[in-house]
Amino acid sequence: MKKITLLIVVFLCKMSLAQVTPNPLFQNNMVLQRNAPIAVFGKAETEKSVTVTFKNKTYNTKVKNGNWKVYLDKSEAGGPFELSINGKNEITLSNVLVGEVWLCSGQSNMEMPVKGNIGQPVIGSNLAILNSANTQIRLFEVGKKAAAEPLDNCEGTWKTATPESVKDFSAVAYFYGKMLQENLNVPIGLINSSWGGTPAEAWTPNEIIKTELKEFSHWKSNMSKPQKLPSLLYNGMIHPLESYTIKGAIWYQGEANKTYHQSYTKLFSAMIGSWRSRWNQGDFPFYFVQIAPLSWGGDDQAFLREKQLKTMLTVPNTGMVVTLDLGEKENIHPAEKQKVGQRLALWALAKTYNFKGIEFSGPIYKSMKVVGNKASVQFNYAPNGVANFGKKMSGFKVAGEDRIFYDAQAKIVKGQLEVFSKEVQTPIAVRYGWSAWVDGSLFNTAGLPASSFRTDNWDN
Structure with missing residues (x-):
């Protein structure tokens, strides 16, 4: 009897390995990018082909080295839809929307949730949370992971915007997405991949560090916190997202680089270029926030702000939000996150979505x-x-x-x-x-x- 039980367990394990699995980004409640070929991808152990069905159309693709990917036709915004993936097993994903998908990344000012942190409030958070229920906004929080090598998968769950889900999600990202949804009237998907206290080089691929940013290549032996080491957050929290079709990215970071700002324009520009290259979607829009004033930290902050400005002026299809009026003398996390998100949205509405008659940049x-x-x-x-x-x-x-x-x-x-x-x-x-x-x-x-x-x- 023990032998029979063992054989059954082995058989079931083999069956589970044989199943087709979509990448963890593909879940119930997700948002797919409208008006662009939609990449759907995952793993398969033994199958030779995989079939994906979406909006009454079937797509077939071959499995290569255990991986599969298919591109769905461009789709107008809408939903909810179902998406089915078939190999020897069938997976059906429900409540799927098609709309605008934005990647949101950076350090603590992007990470800071709508509810705020202990001793660090977000202005207007309680009413914003109260009124946040919206089936047309979906949120995905990428699990924190510093990795020595690029990873294919990340942890996270797609959630519909509700007071419970919104209160713990990035305030800047949420207010950005909310303003887009109100003005575009299409579903919005927000993928938040951020980690407090992290420098830009941590979010930059290793091969870029080695070839274009050699001044950072020796840091692996000099720094102890893994999330601050070059490339480790790119490996664990950006690389897993790269095949997922997006519209663009927003970014709030810079404080961690202010004491060695001299190379920031070069670093930041290279990071943006590397993300665009790996997504293979052209020069997608990249809008970012200039760091706010702070009484402690020295004049390096002014030089860092200048390096951020130079990035906007030299890198195509970028835009910068200024926060010179929102800083707090003793608080590195200004409470006016709603204004930051809205100012980012002005850039997107004007430059990405071609809204006319509005101003989007300060002088x-x-x-x-x-x-x-x-x-x-x-x-x-x-x-x-x-x-x-x-x-x-x-x-x-x-x-x-x-x-x-x-x-x-x-x-x-x-x-x-x-x-x-x-x-x-x-x-x-x-x-x-x-x-x-x-x-x-x-x-x-x-x-x-x-x-x-x-x-x-x-x-x-």
Whole structure:
């Protein structure tokens, strides 16, 4: 009898190995990307082919080295649908929607949930949670995993937006997705893959580190926390997602790189390019958040913000949200997560979804001219000029030929910014927000804040 039981167990184990299994991203309640070929993929141990059925159409694909992948036809937004996968077994996934899928990644300011953390609130969280039930928004939280080699699978569950699921999901990602859903009126899928305190190199493939970012390649012997090591979060939390069809990505990170900001533009640009290359969906939109002011941490923060701005200005199809007006002196996690998510959504609505008539970026320094003892500064993304909305204008400095910066006064005259100081007779350089802490007071007339900037390129 024991031998018979053992044979039955072995037989059942072999049968389970023989079954076709979809990648763990394919579950009930998932969202598939509309208006693009939809990749469906997974594993198969013994089958030679796999059949996928979706919206009354059947697709066949061969199994190669235990892996299979099929591309479904482009689909309009809608649902719920069923998706069936057949080998020797049949799996039917239900309550599947087709809409817009966005990857959301970064460090703690992206990770911070709608409910907030102990001692770190999110403004408006309780009412946002109360009113969050929406069958058209779906959430997937990628399990934290630092891995020495690229992984094919990740842990996580697709959940419909409810007060219970939303309260523990990324606040920035949720508010971003909510605003998209309200304006696009299509299903939204949000995949959150973030981990607090992590640098950008941890999210970058190893081969990019070795070939383009060699200055980071020696760190594996110098750092103890695995989630901070180059490539380990890419391996465990990004690589498993790469075959899943998405629309684009949003990103909130930078604080962990501020003390060695010199290579950040190079690093961040390479990371964005590597993700786009591996998804093989072209230069998909990538919108990110500039770090907020903070009283501790030194002026490295201003240089890091500049490196983020340079990334936006040099990498195609990117956009940057400024938070110079949202910072908190002693809190690295500003509470205004709703505004951050909404500002990211403005970029997407304007640039990805072609909404017309809206502003989506705050003022970005364009040029400067000197008239007498005053510097007049011009900006892009300020079609009606700049404004301060009644806030005291602060954070401005000017320097003359001696390259010594003095605190400066700033005035807005008919929408134009003028900066001057009695200490400087002929200004040759202007800086704004060039310090660890600044309370942003410069906006365009749409109320979007200007990035910190400098007109010089001096070393200090």
